[in-house]
Amino acid sequence: MTRRTAMVGVNRNAISQLAYSGTAPSLLCEERELWEAKHLDDWLAQSGLTGVRPVFFDYQHETPRLASNVVKVLRDEHVNGVLPGLEYAVESAAYLAARLGLPGAGESAARILRNKLLLREATQGRSWGAVGFRLASSASGVADFLADQPGDVVVKPIDRQASLGVVRLTRGDDVEAALSQAVVGHEPNQTITGWSSEQRVLVEQCLVGDECSVEALVSWGEVVWANLTAKRVRDGNHRVEVGHEIVPLEDWCRPTMQELVDAVGFGDGLLHAEFMRTTDGPRLIECAGRPPGDQILNLIEHAWGFSPAAAWSEIMCGRRPELPATPTGRAAIAFVWSAQPGVVKQLADLAAVPARALVNYPVTVGQEVRPPRSSWDRLGFVLVASNNGMIGDYAEARRIADSLRPSLEAR
Numbered sequence: 206m207t208r209r210t211a212m213v214g215v216n217r218n219a220i221s222q223l224a225y226s227g228t229a230p231s232l233l234c235e236e237r238e239l240w241e242a243k244h245l246d247d248w249l250a251q252s253g254l255t256g257v258r259p260v261f262f263d264y265q266h267e268t269p270r271l272a273s274n275v276v277k278v279l280r281d282e283h284v285n286g287v288l289p290g291l292e293y294a295v296e297s298a299a300y301l302a303a304r305l306g307l308p309g310a311g312e313s314a315a316r317i318l319r320n321k322l323l324l325r326e327a328t329q330g331r332s333w334g335a336v337g338f339r340l341a342s343s344a345s346g347v348a349d350f351l352a353d354q355p356g357d358v359v360v361k362p363i364d365r366q367a368s369l370g371v372v373r374l375t376r377g378d379d380v381e382a383a384l385s386q387a388v389v390g391h392e393p394n395q396t397i398t399g400w401s402s403e404q405r406v407l408v409e410q411c412l413v414g415d416e417c418s419v420e421a422l423v424s425w426g427e428v429v430w431a432n433l434t435a436k437r438v439r440d441g442n443h444r445v446e447v448g449h450e451i452v453p454l455e456d457w458c459r460p461t462m463q464e465l466v467d468a469v470g471f472g473d474g475l476l477h478a479e480f481m482r483t484t485d486g487p488r489l490i491e492c493a494g495r496p497p498g499d500q501i502l503n504l505i506e507h508a509w510g511f512s513p514a515a516a517w518s519e520i521m522c523g524r525r526p527e528l529p530a531t532p533t534g535r536a537a538i539a540f541v542w543s544a545q546p547g548v549v550k551q552l553a554d555l556a557a558v559p560a561r562a563l564v565n566y567p568v569t570v571g572q573e574v575r576p577p578r579s580s581w582d583r584l585g586f587v588l589v590a591s592n593n594g595m596i597g598d599y600a601e602a603r604r605i606a607d608s609l610r611p612s613l614e615a616r
Contacts (some may be wrong), residue, residue, distance in 0.1 A: 213294040214298070224252070233259045308425075321491055322436075334411055341406050341407075347383065358410060416490070417435055432532075435451065437599060442550050475496055478491075507534060509534075534590065542610075548615070551612040
């Protein structure tokens with residue numbers, strides 16, 4: 206059977222990996238406003254991809270409207286796999302897959318994974334899901350929960366992404382400001398996908414430990430492969446991820462992911478679950494039913510020697526690929542970020558960067574920058590891998606990334 210897939214919500218990194226492995230999606234389903242805001246026509250023209258075309262739908266949060274516009278197109282195009290590319294598209298992709306009789310997360314599982322409150326409720330009975338939380342719709346509700354906790358709390362929107370609106374609160378902090386940022390806060394360079402459709406927030410106990418993520422490929426409700434990524438997170442009220450490193454799997458990873466799959470009723474796809482490794486064991490932070498961001502797919506490909514995007518595509522077409530049991534190398538990424546607010550006066554010298562490091566440095570003179578409050582405030586990245594002749598660990602990537610911080614002048 207010829208593989209012919211549609212991606213709902215355009216994920217450029219995932220598409221690039223799929224294209225590299227010869228399995229690029231045939232159709233890109235996106236809201237027209239977002240397509241234009243992301244300049245995807247230009248990107249598609251520059252990508253060299255052929256035989257790929259967009260299918261537009263009207264409202265990302267209204268799946269009946271999406272279905273009336275898209276299901277017939279996908280059926281007529283003989284699509285045999287639907288891939289959720291981005292967070293906001295997880296429910297839509299599951300809806301489409303169900304209507305077409307194709308493998309997918311399952312509509313109920315997708316709804317749970319898109320809503321942090323529903324996920325907490327579904328996983329409270331597990332040891333790794335034992336995290337204190339409260340739903341709040343007012344500053345007093347947030348303050349009351351904070352007063353009941355021995356330490357800090359985390360305020361997060363129920364349905365946003367990329368660490369948008371997530372704030373760590375301690376006693377004496379501005380609760381009203383945290384609530385406003387979680388619900389309606391606007392971020393620079395943010396498209397409408399970053400806004401919350403909820404007026405309530407989740408307030409959780411602040412977990413202490415080492416943060417990590419587990420990526421898992423799931424076929425017919427069974428975890429068939431798992432990866433462990435160690436995270437580096439910036440200290441402070443806005444705990445933005447500033448680096449990742451692929452590390453050896455630990456004994457708890459795969460069984461815990463299977464329990465998570467069972468708890469939410471997940472069927473087929475790729476999961477990206479974030480955990481805190483505490484002194485009492487791993488505790489779930491949140492889980493997404495789509496590919497991880499931050500170049501983690503690239504890290505996995507370098508460290509494991511296979512394309513996780515291609516394997517994901519196979520699974521979404523009803524096949525179960527052969528997968529390795531352990532990584533064969535090392536890979537890490539460090540993000541460039543500014544410690545101070547200001548305007549970029551002078552760029553770093555890229556000539557000093559080792560040629561075998563993969564560098565993304567789109568900073569421009571005159572650009573306004575600030576310390577990161579979300580992933581979108583980061584200024585670029587450095588990726589190193591042992592299969593490229595580098596050491597491939599986070600320390601190596603961080604040294605190079607720190608050398609790329611631009612010179613600033615005050616705004």
